[in-house]
Amino acid sequence: MPKHSSDDTTTIDNGQPGCEIAWTDFAQKARRTPTHSAQAALLRPPGLTLDLSGQRLSPAVLDCARRLLHERDFDTQRERLLHGGEANPTEQRAAWHTALREPAPTAEVMLERQRTNNFVRVADSERRWRNIVHIGIGGSDWGVRLAVSAFGYQGTWRNVRFVANIDGHAMQGGLAGLDPHDTLIVLASKSFTTSETLQNGQRAVEWLRAAGIADPYQHVVAITARPEVAQAWGVPPAHVFKLWDWVGGRFSIWSSVGLTVALAVGTDVVAGMHAGASAMDMHFAQAPLAENAPVQMALAGIINRSVLGYGSLNIAPYDFRLAQLVPYIQQLEMESLGKSVGNDGETLAVATGPAVWGMPGTDAQHTFFQWLHQGSDGAPVDFIVCQEADHGWPEHHRSLLANCLAQREALLQGKDYDTALAECLAEGMPPEQASKLARHRVHPGGRPSSLIVLPRLTPYSLGALLALYEHKVFVQGVVWGINPFDQWGVEYGKVLAKGILRELAGDAAASPASAQAVAPKHDASTAYWVQAFAKSLKGRNGG
Numbered sequence: 001m002p003k004h005s006s007d008d009t010t011t012i013d014n015g016q017p018g019c020e021i022a023w024t025d026f027a028q029k030a031r032r033t034p035t036h037s038a039q040a041a042l043l044r045p046p047g048l049t050l051d052l053s054g055q056r057l058s059p060a061v062l063d064c065a066r067r068l069l070h071e072r073d074f075d076t077q078r079e080r081l082l083h084g085g086e087a088n089p090t091e092q093r094a095a096w097h098t099a100l101r102e103p104a105p106t107a108e109v110m111l112e113r114q115r116t117n118n119f120v121r122v123a124d125s126e127r128r129w130r131n132i133v134h135i136g137i138g139g140s141d142w143g144v145r146l147a148v149s150a151f152g153y154q155g156t157w158r159n160v161r162f163v164a165n166i167d168g169h170a171m172q173g174g175l176a177g178l179d180p181h182d183t184l185i186v187l188a189s190k191s192f193t194t195s196e197t198l199q200n201g202q203r204a205v206e207w208l209r210a211a212g213i214a215d216p217y218q219h220v221v222a223i224t225a226r227p228e229v230a231q232a233w234g235v236p237p238a239h240v241f242k243l244w245d246w247v248g249g250r251f252s253i254w255s256s257v258g259l260t261v262a263l264a265v266g267t268d269v270v271a272g273m274h275a276g277a278s279a280m281d282m283h284f285a286q287a288p289l290a291e292n293a294p295v296q297m298a299l300a301g302i303i304n305r306s307v308l309g310y311g312s313l314n315i316a317p318y319d320f321r322l323a324q325l326v327p328y329i330q331q332l333e334m335e336s337l338g339k340s341v342g343n344d345g346e347t348l349a350v351a352t353g354p355a356v357w358g359m360p361g362t363d364a365q366h367t368f369f370q371w372l373h374q375g376s377d378g379a380p381v382d383f384i385v386c387q388e389a390d391h392g393w394p395e396h397h398r399s400l401l402a403n404c405l406a407q408r409e410a411l412l413q414g415k416d417y418d419t420a421l422a423e424c425l426a427e428g429m430p431p432e433q434a435s436k437l438a439r440h441r442v443h444p445g446g447r448p449s450s451l452i453v454l455p456r457l458t459p460y461s462l463g464a465l466l467a468l469y470e471h472k473v474f475v476q477g478v479v480w481g482i483n484p485f486d487q488w489g490v491e492y493g494k495v496l497a498k499g500i501l502r503e504l505a506g507d508a509a510a511s512p513a514s515a516q517a518v519a520p521k522h523d524a525s526t527a528y529w530v531q532a533f534a535k536s537l538k539g540r541n542g543g
């Protein structure tokens with residue numbers, strides 16, 4: 001059976017009787033449904049409107065999807081997710097990020113929310129911490145960057161810098177020009193073991209100390225699921241904010257990791273995002289499947305990936321403020337769905353999570369839209385746009401909206417040869433030249449897309465949008481039979497890096513075999529570069 005196939009007969013078999021039939025029916029119906037239905041297919045969950053008319057969805061597809069979801073035990077799995085059950089079986093824990101944004105959360109969640117808000121209130125009232133350096137990576141970074149750039153794009157009275165990368169230039173740039181005496185370092189790390197974050201944090205502490213600050217840790221806060229480790233590292237207990245093991249790293253924007261957002265753009269923004277996301281949670285829990293936005297979006301994505309064979313998904317926010325949405329969704333989708341082994345431990349028979357990439361429109365149009373329109377592969381596109389802008393130049397917003405709709409229409413409708421030829425002739429070309437050039441002007445069309453319209457960019461609508469994608473990813477995990485809440489693939493590289501690091505530091509005993517049992521013997525190329533880099537590092541350090 002092919003691993004990656006758009007063949008109708010490719011089956012998903014996760015050990016449940018009948019799944020193969022439901023999948024085959026679903027795939028066949030989807031294949032027979034044309035992309036681009038005659039009417040806009042609008043869903044109106046909280047905070048946004050979703051137009052899926054550019055996808056291969058139809059009542060017949062939905063009918064088969066219902067059976068498929070039933071056979072995957074979707075209702076039970078959704079219940080488990082939303083009520084703190086063991087949604088993450090390989091790590092034997094919940095994935096209960098929805099609990100963090102509930103209007104009436106548990107006492108422990110409420111306590112951390114209050115502690116975070118108090119910290120911000122005191123800092124604001126004292127006009128303290130003019131500079132914030134947020135140090136975190138992956139899920140401890142992207143959501144914060146996104147919210148700060150979405151609502152602080154005009155600048156804020158606090159100067160907020162982000163440092164994620166282990167590359168020393170990132171830290172150098174992150175600290176450059178700041179007054180250490182009025183700088184707060186926010187260390188966000190669920191595990192408090194991530195080497196990038198801890199090393200960058202160490203540099204920040206040294207920088208504070210070098211400025212003559214006697215107790216640099218008074219300038220540091222930590223947000224972590226391991227408060228005792230953060231305290232042992234030096235952070236005062238009152239500066240340690242907690243999240244929980246049952247919050248996946250890529251969902252931590254809903255936790256105290258939002259502290260930097262609150263310091264930068266206000267606690268109201270955080271509360272608004274929570275409200276929007278929580279409303280989407282309710283919608284996901286209660287809306288019938290035909291109107292359930294995350295479910296419908298998930299089905300469209302499954303058809304694009306596993307039935308039509310598209311290898312990637314393009315995210316095109318037609319909003320400059322949402323540039324950081326691209327890496328945010330990239331991590332959410334690719335860390336969650338970048339798996340090829342199912343929950344039963346078997347290799348999956350169908351292709352799962354697509355590569356996710358993108359850039360805000362209209363920049364994207366001048367960068368890679370050519371490939372989307374006429375390239376041999378193409379990719380489904382999620383267009384995201386706000387109906388109303390928040391600036392005072394309506395002509396700019398008109399152009400932005402026109403561009404968004406035009407790109408989508410071109411992908412959907414395409415342009416056939418006769419139209420292209422007529423165009424060329426109307427431009428006065430001689431017939432022979434026109435017939436040649438017309439071929440280059442043909443757009444295949446029928447390329448799938450979704451259009452997500454936010455009434456305007458508010459914390460509520462952004463919260464709803466993020467929760468929409470989260471639940472979409474979850475539903476895809478259910479259908480594909482994979483756990484979207486672990487990320488074992490990231491771990492192996494981390495383990496190997498530790499061994500190589502020791503070798504680069506000249507630790508002779510750290511040959512791969514002796515460093516750790518799981519590290520393989522280096523391949524010839526890696527061995528060559530380890531030696532070469534070790535030599536140049538040694539030379540540089542005068543060794």
Ligand SMILES: O=P(O)(O)OC[C@H]1O[C@](O)(CO)[C@@H](O)[C@@H]1O
Pocket residue numbers: 137138139140188189190191192193194197249250335487490
């Ligand atoms: O918050 P931590 O524990 O520092 O982890 C940072 C990131 O590293 C990962 O574990 C792996 O990339 C992500 O899931 C997570 O968001």
